[in-house]
Amino acid sequence: MRKEVRFAGFGGQGVILSAFILGRAVSVHTPMHATMTQSYGPESRGGSCEADVVVGDAEIDTPMVTHPDVLVLLSQEAATKHMDQARAASLVLSDVDLVHLDDDVAQKAHQLPFTRTADGLGRRIVANVVMLGAFTNASQIVPREAMEAALRETVKASTRELNMKAFDAGARL
Amino acid sequence: MAIANSLQTSHGSRAPIDKPTRHHGTVHVIELRCKECNFCVQFCPEEVLEISDHYTPRGYRPARVKTGKEGDCIACRFCEHVCPDYAIYVVEDSP
Amino acid sequence: MSEARSVTEPPNLILSPVWDRPRTGTQFLSGDHACAEGALYAGCRFFAGYPITPATEIAERLAERLPEVGGQYIQMEDEIASMIAILGASVTGAKSMTATSGPGFSLMMENLGLAYMMEVPTVVVDVQRGGPSTGLPTTVGQQDMMQARFGPHGDFTSISLSPQSPQEAFNLTIHAFNVAERLRTPVLLMMDEVVGHMHERVVIPPPGEIPLVARPRATVPPEEYHTYRPGPDLVPPMALAGEGYSVLFTGLTHDEDGRPVTTYAAQKVLVPRLRDKILKNRDVYERLGLYKTEDATTLVVAYGITARSARRAVDLGREKGLALGLFRPISVWPFPAEQLRSLKNVTKIVVAEINLGQVVLEVRRIAGPYAEVVHVGNPGGQVISPETILEACMSPRRAKP
Amino acid sequence: MTANAEVALPPELHPYDHLLRSADLPTIWCPGCGIGTAVGALIYGFEQAGVPKEKRVIVGGIGCSSRIVFYAKTDAYHTTHGRTIPFATGLKLCNPSLNVVAFAGDGDLFAIGGNHFIHAARRNMDILVVCINNFNYGMTGGQGGPTTPAGALSTTTPYGNPEFPFNLPNLAWATGATYVARWTTLDVRRLRNTFADVVNRHGFRFVEILTPCPVSFGKTNKIGSGVEEMEYYQALEVLKSRVESTEITKTDIELGKPIVVGTFVDRERETFRERYVRVVAKARGSKS
Incomplete structure (x- = not known):
């Protein structure tokens, strides 16, 4: 089994952190293997941003993602850039309020209100965690307990409760 | 030298740059190390030293104590301290 | 802080290095961070560096971690200073390291050559990016491999290791220190941007599980000691600064006492030995x-x-x-x-x-x-x-x- | 007067022979060069201050001055051009019990190594930096450098130096040195006392020693031999035992003008080491 997951959005949305949590969940809390890579630009905020995670039951050879099985689109720029990949992907998640998809892709995509849900929790910054909840549910790549454990270990203690709430809200979307 | 001369440095200015205790000493020269730089000769406050007339195997004429000045060393050790080649030293005579 | 030190610790750091904070177990680390943890595991307690993408994360990790284990991180004014500061550290017996990328690696070449000539163990990490010049600071390259082989002037033999994963970055960093110490030579860890930034599972074993190697040390009294008299393995035992040996290290061609002898006769004894020391000890480093x-x-x-x-x-x-x-x-x-x-x-x-x-x-x-x-x-x-x-x-x- | 040339000398004659690699004497320095005088003064300082022999470390760069490592019998590291200070930095940090002196020339410390000097001073690194300032690159035959006086002749300033030199005490003061002195090799007794005073102190200490370079600088600039350059100092020296910081800019060196010597800076500042030990305490305390 080899699953390629791509998170795409803009800097500041927690794209890389999302990939990190997924990678950590797999690597530390399951016997499976995961490799996380990221596009790394000079800008840390605002620019386009991608992070990839390859999950496999054997050691990952090349970590480079070319045909993502799962594509998470968090900005219009990312969606436009990756529309063809989205067409080929077996699972697409997007933020319904930020991203407009081509009709054929929209039909199969999980278009969900990540940002709006986070705003509902009072902190837009946890939109990515809402997304991770939805992703975990929809993708079935990694057990929910592993994701929750990785999330708990990654975020600051002071925001743990909020993050767990956001994850849960995402899983229920 | 020209500039130094223009400022009227004379041999009379050969005062030590600080005050030595008045003692007497015996000067020793390790001739093989001496490079004839003249520092000791020039700055000895008692003008005890001079350049000898023989050559070391390296082609230098080593410093030596002037004949008749053997008792004039005041053991200020300026020669020993200023010598860049560790070629001269003073043994203080026991009082 | 305690005076007690484990045998794997460098002997002289007054800060009393300790190894009570190993971050062992299964982790999800970048290659850069794994390299930093490998250095700590190997007993590295001195890092001098200058920030540069994509090696900066090594410096950042060590700036945080070294003081935790009683070691020292210093950010130098440039890579030239970083490279020679780690040599100064090493002559006291400390295990030292720097990390950089292409442009900084270029600046390190002269003093890397000094390390070969003076036979000072240390580890230099190059997380390669695209070049020449500033090139592609944030993307991958493997373009410094010939510089790793031939960068410093003069004849010398480079030991360069190249990891393919964060786990291997961890393991090879330890290996690099072991080889450096064993052969009294700098060892280069030639990473690349992808391995440096990529995150994977890294398993850090408990302290002591991976054996550490100490450099050969002077054992005879000072009057019988010769700074550069090699043992049968062509490696001269090393007297450290402060041990009373009045050692003389120089980048000039030198004799067995470290005295400068700038003749063909001395050169043809010294430089081939520096080469053979590496080539005849392949089992020490080859993987x-x-x-x-x-x-x-x-x-x-x-x-x-x-x-x-x-x-x-x-x-x-x-x-x-x-x-x-x-x-x-x-x-x-x-x-x-x-x-x-x-x-x-x-x-x-x-x-x-x-x-x-x-x-x-x-x-x-x-x-x-x-x-x-x-x-x-x-x-x-x-x-x-x-x-x-x-x-x-x-x-x-x-x-x- | 003792031996003549044909008589074998006892191995130890000079009182410093046991502190020198005396088998390698005479030195390679030219007749009339003052570096050996400065080296002797430093050895005296170590002795007088009671620094244990095994704790003495001298780091040299490249150039005539760096040759100290081949004559002074201490742990000695002859490194690369300009890099004395960062080598000494790593060494001192990893064994703070050592008494570390970076001993180098004006070109080494202030041209190629200038950046290291200012940063080590800024950090207040715990080392003594000794600069043999002979106003030119002596070993390579007398090229102009960062301390060559304006207008002075050298092989690379054949029409007179168009550049202005560094004022080293001013630079050291401005960048954070805690102790700054300037002497000539003629002031050998003061120089010796200075070393005796500062080798055991903490922080970044800087001693500039104006030194004759008869073969390169002296001859070219019509000052003459080593002893004549010493006389030149004798004529021009102005001793100021303590220069106020506002006055330190007035210690520039110009050809034929008075040369101010003395102790210019003597102040307390926390050292890098002291501050870093607190970093360690914080890192260990807050993470346990």
């Missing part, structure tokens, strides 16, 4: 990764991140019935020539590396007489895909001229 090479007739030679594409290419080729194998020099320099020659069935070698042809020159020198040697690469900026490597494996043999 090789072989994959499906037993019956391979076409071999892919690749190191670092490229080796992982190459492994996929081998699998894809095998699915098509091709007898492909992967030859992965983990110690790239000195190149494991004998092992390459021992693969008797090989008639074609594809060297894949993210440059326009560097290690391929050495492979061609070794295997050119009996195998067709093909290079597949790019000028930096992107990992070579498995498909590209496979294509090179499948392309028809060139007609002999």
